[in-house]
Amino acid sequence: MKPxxxxxxxxxxxxxxxxxxxxxxxxxGQIFGFVGGNGAGKTTALRIAAGVLAADQGAVYWGDSPxxxxxxxxxxxxPEERGLYPKMTVAKQxxxxxxxxxQSTAQARSAMTRWxxxxxxxxxxxxxxxxxxLGNQQRVQLxxxxxxxxxxxxxxxxxxxxxxxxxxxxxxxxxxxxAQGVPVLFSSHQLDLVERLCDRVGVIxxxxxxxxxxxxxxxxxxxxxxxxxxxxxxxxxxxxxTPAVASYRPDAAGVLVELADGHTENDLLAEAVRHGTVRAxxxxxxxxxxxxxDLVDPAKDGTPA
Amino acid sequence: MKTPTEKHTRPLQGTWQVYRREIEARMATKGYLVSLxxxxxxxxxxxxxxxxxxKPKTSSVAACGAPAADFGPAPSGARLVPCxxxxxxxxxxxxxxxxxxxxxxxxxxxVVLRGDTPDQARAVALALGRAxxxxxxxxxxxxxxxxxxxxxxxxxxxLDTVGAGVGAAEISGLISMIVVLFMxxxxxxxxxxxxxxxxxxxxxxxxxLATVSPLQLMVGKVAGIATAAVVQVAxxxxxxxxxxxxxxxxxxxxxxxxxxxxxxxxxxxxxxxxAGLFAAAGSLVSRPEDLQTVLxxxxxxxxxxxxxxxxxxxSLSSSWVQIVQYVPPFSGLLMPLQAGAGNVSLPQQxxxxxxxxAATAVTMRLAARVYRNSILRVGAAVRWRQALAx
Numbered sequence: 001m002k003p004x005x006x007x008x009x010x011x012x013x014x015x016x017x018x019x020x021x022x023x024x025x026x027x028x029g030q031i032f033g034f035v036g037g038n039g040a041g042k043t044t045a046l047r048i049a050a051g052v053l054a055a056d057q058g059a060v061y062w063g064d065s066p067x068x069x070x071x072x073x074x075x076x077x078x079p080e081e082r083g084l085y086p087k088m089t090v091a092k093q094x095x096x097x098x099x100x101x102x103q104s105t106a107q108a109r110s111a112m113t114r115w116x117x118x119x120x121x122x123x124x125x126x127x128x129x130x131x132x133x134l135g136n137q138q139r140v141q142l143x144x145x146x147x148x149x150x151x152x153x154x155x156x157x158x159x160x161x162x163x164x165x166x167x168x169x170x171x172x173x174x175x176x177x178x179a180q181g182v183p184v185l186f187s188s189h190q191l192d193l194v195e196r197l198c199d200r201v202g203v204i205x206x207x208x209x210x211x212x213x214x215x216x217x218x219x220x221x222x223x224x225x226x227x228x229x230x231x232x233x234x235x236x237x238x239x240x241x242t243p244a245v246a247s248y249r250p251d252a253a254g255v256l257v258e259l260a261d262g263h264t265e266n267d268l269l270a271e272a273v274r275h276g277t278v279r280a281x282x283x284x285x286x287x288x289x290x291x292x293x294d295l296v297d298p299a300k301d302g303t304p305a
Numbered sequence: 306m307k308t309p310t311e312k313h314t315r316p317l318q319g320t321w322q323v324y325r326r327e328i329e330a331r332m333a334t335k336g337y338l339v340s341l342x343x344x345x346x347x348x349x350x351x352x353x354x355x356x357x358x359x360k361p362k363t364s365s366v367a368a369c370g371a372p373a374a375d376f377g378p379a380p381s382g383a384r385l386v387p388c389x390x391x392x393x394x395x396x397x398x399x400x401x402x403x404x405x406x407x408x409x410x411x412x413x414x415x416v417v418l419r420g421d422t423p424d425q426a427r428a429v430a431l432a433l434g435r436a437x438x439x440x441x442x443x444x445x446x447x448x449x450x451x452x453x454x455x456x457x458x459x460x461x462x463x464l465d466t467v468g469a470g471v472g473a474a475e476i477s478g479l480i481s482m483i484v485v486l487f488m489x490x491x492x493x494x495x496x497x498x499x500x501x502x503x504x505x506x507x508x509x510x511x512x513x514l515a516t517v518s519p520l521q522l523m524v525g526k527v528a529g530i531a532t533a534a535v536v537q538v539a540x541x542x543x544x545x546x547x548x549x550x551x552x553x554x555x556x557x558x559x560x561x562x563x564x565x566x567x568x569x570x571x572x573x574x575x576x577x578x579x580a581g582l583f584a585a586a587g588s589l590v591s592r593p594e595d596l597q598t599v600l601x602x603x604x605x606x607x608x609x610x611x612x613x614x615x616x617x618x619x620s621l622s623s624s625w626v627q628i629v630q631y632v633p634p635f636s637g638l639l640m641p642l643q644a645g646a647g648n649v650s651l652p653q654q655x656x657x658x659x660x661x662x663a664a665t666a667v668t669m670r671l672a673a674r675v676y677r678n679s680i681l682r683v684g685a686a687v688r689w690r691q692a693l694a695x
Contacts, residue, residue, distance in 0.1 A: 050515045052681065069518060077515040081683075083508025088330075100322050100516045144512060 327529020501587030
């Protein structure tokens, strides 16, 4: 299996810059979660990797080869806007897509049987898509992305609109494919799922990669509000003017503090005890949601500093 | 992952799969097969029916008061009904057992008519009356009528037909048929546009474009729908030729077999010229209900040759027609018309076909560009200029 690598991928729509020199790699067997606000560029980035759109500059590589039509045919792609022929039966639809990916009719039929059974929709082979429930339509859509046993999986918001049981099935399939060595790249707004499933996460904002790494790397204390301090009896805004505090923001019953350069927790503690009784002092590891909020829209975090 | 027998999607394979799906989706349906049968029967019936409608009618005209031979040979299109006298002639005509009558009483002949006697029957009755009066006059003058007839036969007239001109009725039949074919281009072109907008509105197009290029998708779709259209036109032409085979006199006012084949060939070229543009028009909108707005200019462009042909048919040999017949899309209608009238040679048709094929290459290129730039743009309709500039 080969890695999927974005190298300087840039894309504009007229005067709007959708992607700006995007660089990251999804290694074989890795599940990579792609998060970002609406319009941040996630869908454009995934479409370029799937071969649906062309980059203005840079390229996506599969191993050493830039992704072209033959490479993209080996990828499984699930677009954000789900789409199937509404009047075509499940079986005909999947056979058609399998053949489009280069399978013979026999290979496509065998894969169709396997995946529909695996996803619990084998009873609906001969039903047109528009007679199925939304959840089952989503399962057919996933089967469409998997029908040719792809070497790379690219899924745009795969969990959107799924019921809990379908979310579990989808998660299991992604883990299974990753265990087979397939690089899995997906975007999602459901950060709890990203946190649960992904080996690595990329946060995209305004077309640029704002952060990228494993969850532990991303959540490691950085130059952010990483100390939580609760001081009983201290007036609100007590950290204001304190030399050890670079910035702070209220959080729950205390404050989140960023230490000023050259100061340690001891300096902060010494300052704090002068304002009241210190009930808590600990390092805060941000959740992905907090991280996302800080990276994507820092102006909204209410930091007075 | 990948099994050894599996292969990457080749350009032609992708196009072939799209083409195959279109054929299955459109032709393997009851609706299509029924329409094929109905169209075939309709064209068969029209061809045979036109034969009967086109044949001259036979009128019953009474020849009364004298032996039928005294009225001379019966004119064509007339069936003579003998009767004894003028009263009987009046009764037969009034009772509509005859359309008109020529009745001899003593030394003169009377022509009996109704107010609604058809012109043809009136002319026959007058001719019968005039023939009896002439024969009666010859007898009074003691002229040897046998010798007179022989002398007239020897003097003529003889028929001498020159050139290979085609009758006005045949040209009218050809125009009607080509107009029907152009209507087929509009109908099947609209089907192409609907197919494209269906894929766009159901969003399947993004799944497809992850596997095939926009050009492959467009070409496969256009070719599939074109095949369905061609089979339909072939069924119509086949039914007409079949009717001719079964009833050799059928469809006297319809064009000859060579003209039919020429019309079929030019239909294919004209369809190819417009098909890509219809696909491009479909890609500009996201909802089927917006389709009519973008199709209207294209439909007008497709039907423009019909208006030109109506003007040209007044004088197919005029100098402006000699030029316009080489210009697409007008050549699609004017060339089969000229071929039907015997006004153009095969090399002239080949030259016009070459120009149309070159124009088709240009329209396909433009259509592919518009399609590629619009097919993923969802929301408000994309303008042609925006799609070409993107």
